[in-house]
């Protein structure tokens with residue numbers, strides 16, 4: 001693995017520009033896997049994916065394949081997906097249910113808390129130091145796991161901030177997401193879109209709060225929506241799909257007003273583009289279910305929040321008002337897997353979930369008329385940064401115009417504050433003592 005000294009890393013990140021090598025140098029990627037993804041809290045999965053004992057999903061934390069599994073006592077464990085014998089990946093499926101895990105190679109079996117259940121030919125181990133009760137032979141537990149209202153995060157580091165402190169200001173977006181469920185619980189529903197991006201993970205992460213790009217990158221889908229919108233009879237409400245698509249075509253002044261808010265761990269969120277609120281019968285039925293459980297005042301308070309993307313640096317992002325989550329799994333310096341998950345609001349009419357799917361299909365699906373335009377832009381950035389035209393990426397916009405608050409900083413929506421803030425966090429992770 002290439003090694004880049006602290007001093008050299010510091011020279012790559014200036015307050016308002018970054019060196020292109022942070023997106024194209026494989027040695028940087030190796031270090032990120034250890035120092036960013038090996039230290040931060042990383043989203044693994046949602047507890048609704050493992051409702052019963054033995055239910056499991058597999059995931060990646062940086063380069064580490066892991067299994068998130070519900071044990072017989074109901075506890076959720078996150079285990080390294082590695083056999084205690086010769087290291088084979090034990091669980092090959094994306095999800096499933098198992099009474100125990102059996103390695104495909106020599107048949108060692110593990111309980112769903114990772115402890116060793118049995119090995120074939122036990123007699124061969126007699127008189128050796130092998131011991132089934134010694135955790136060195138188990139599927140090891142990831143050092144730290146915490147569940148916040150159903151969202152399970154894990155950290156490969158055995159020390160550091162607790163999850164709530166780490167999530168900071170962004171925590172309120174997870175609350176926003178869960179509070180929208182009349183029964184106060186979410187569940188992942190339907191499948192998952194998986195998008196393999198031919199670009200560095202940070203390009204996607206930055207774009208999630210890039211409010212300068214929608215009217216340019218998404219021009220074609222905005223125009224299509226406007227054309228369709230003109231065909232809606234006067235006095236008739238615009239269909240949701242048109243509102244969502246046309247939202248990207250708002251003027252710069254609209255995006256400035258939305259605002260962005262960041263906090264010290266690299267997280268950030270922006271104001272909402274399209275409100276899910278409407279007077280259609282489905283939404284009114286949903287409001288009635290909310291009011292039944294929360295009362296009028298609390299319901300109003302919950303529904304008056306409207307945020308678009310919230311970034312939980314460095315591993316995921318939610319769009320709370322349409323129950324979307326995107327999970328970022330970097331695979332290589334120029335390869336990033338993004339997963340798109342949809343949540344059902346427990347206690348809400350089924351038709352609300354259909355709106356969630358509509359949003360996902362219109363905006364986040366790789367076959368939508370929105371997402372591929374972003375992908376083209378990410379790929380062009382990746383290709384361009386690999387060339388010799390210049391060594392620097394500009395993050396200058398609205399530098400020096402931030403509005404510091406208590407524990408958070410905000411700016412007009414078109415500011416590049418979220419990107420500058422991500423790189424401040426990045427540099428801290430990359431240069432911190434272990």
Ligand code: FES
Nearest residue numbers: 083085086103106
């Ligand atoms: Fe798993 Fe041998 S590598 S049992």
Ligand code: FE2
Nearest residue numbers: 213214217374
């Ligand atoms: Fe976009």
